[in-house]
Amino acid sequence: MKKALTILSLALLGQASAANITVWTHFGGAELDWLKQQAATFDKKGNKTTIVSVPFDQIPDKLIQSAPKGQGPDVIVTLPQDRLGQLAAAGVIEPMDKYITSKTDFDKTGLNAMTYQGKLFAIPMFAEAVALVYNKKLVPKAPTTWADFLKVAQANTGNGKFGFLTDLSNAYQNYGVISAFGGYVFKNTSGTLNTKDIGLSNAGADKASGFLNDLRYKYNLVPEGVSGDVAKGAFTDGRLAMYLTGPWDMGDIKKAGIDYGITTFPTPPGASGKWSPFVGVQGTMINAYSKNKVAAAGFAKQISSSDAQFAFNKAGGRIPVSLSARTKLKSDPVVAGFGKAISAGTPMPNVPAMGAVWAPWSAAIAQSVQKPNPDYSQILDKAVQEISGNIK
DSSP states (O other): OHHHHHHHHHHHHHHHHOOEEEEEEOOOHHHHHHHHHHHHHHHTTTOEEEEEEOOGGGHHHHHHHHGGGTOSOSEEEEEEGGGHHHHHHTTOBOOOTTTOSOOTTBOHHHHHHTEETTEEOSEEEEEEEOEEEEETTTOSSOOOSHHHHHHHHHHTOBTTBEEEEOOTTOTTTTHHHHHHTTOEEEEEETTEEEEEEEESSSHHHHHHHHHHHHHHHTSOOSOTTOOHHHHHHHHHTTOEEEEEEOGGGHHHHHHTTOOEEEEOOOOOTTOSSOOOOEEEEEEEEEBTTOSOHHHHHHHHHHHTSHHHHHHHHHHHOOEESBHHHHHHTTTOHHHHHHHHHHHHOEEOOOSGGGGGTHHHHHHHHHHTTSSSSOOHHHHHHHHHHHHHHHOO
8 A cells, every 4th residue: 555655646746747838949940850859858757848830030029928928938949149138128038047057068158148137048059150261272270370360361362362351341240359459339247238338439449440441451351342242152162261251151161162170260460358259149948927937947958958959960050059069069160160269259249229239330330441541439439329329
């Protein structure tokens, strides 16, 4: 009788810990298959997981509308950090700190990206950043200093060939230079961004614009009219030695049969710090109104584990934020190269005020490289005034 009661108690305990959870995701193809496999593993513990496909751009608004009504998902897989502040401010996503007992395996850049006002609101899953991609036929050894970089870039420039290209008008792509000189978007203090402290027109930002201008008019490396597509086309044609791009271009580069390497951009001359590019991170979030938060957190942790992130990379090629997963993938030059850039990077601001930044800032960066040595201070001051006026 005692044995029967023990078995019954264990059975009830299993039922109590089991739960039905709903997962919203924008994944498709092999990545959706991976998520379904993860759900099947989770369901072996007695849970029932329902996966619902929702278009990427519809998830935030649908969550804000449905969550307070007790509707919507328990788990969201995944959203980028640029929607995190909006969702946290709306009170529809759950702080995750109490569910995550150890953070040592996560890239700190990924954790910082998912932190809003000092609290972790998502478990980071994967990340991306630009890095210096080079043609090993033209650049046998990755340049580690500005002097090495400039030497190899100039040696490969001329006669229809280019040593280095980047879209100089692209603020996102060139943030690593701005950060190296001491510029920043919003001052970050212990995980809280101060939207009243904008560092895009400080002395460092002025110097950074001067360096970008020099790439065109002093060093004669980047002609006018170079876009990301132009640079990629030259690289895949074998006419370009080095350029800044992200994981999104690697499929075309591999298809072209280019023997490539990936590394970080060297510290620019006169910079006060190292090159630190913008990093975009996507993470798994929990509905703050979920009635199954413990089970939801269990699923979120499972799909963010080292083994799960390794399998996720194999499914879709995303760069994991799990450091041990990256170690397992160290022979993959895309993971190793972009992983290094991600670790060296700065998360894009995750506050709603970032929406007021892009247009004025991008216009100022573009204006700063249209002619030799313009008044950088005047251009950037004007942009920051517009940004400040647009932030509510």
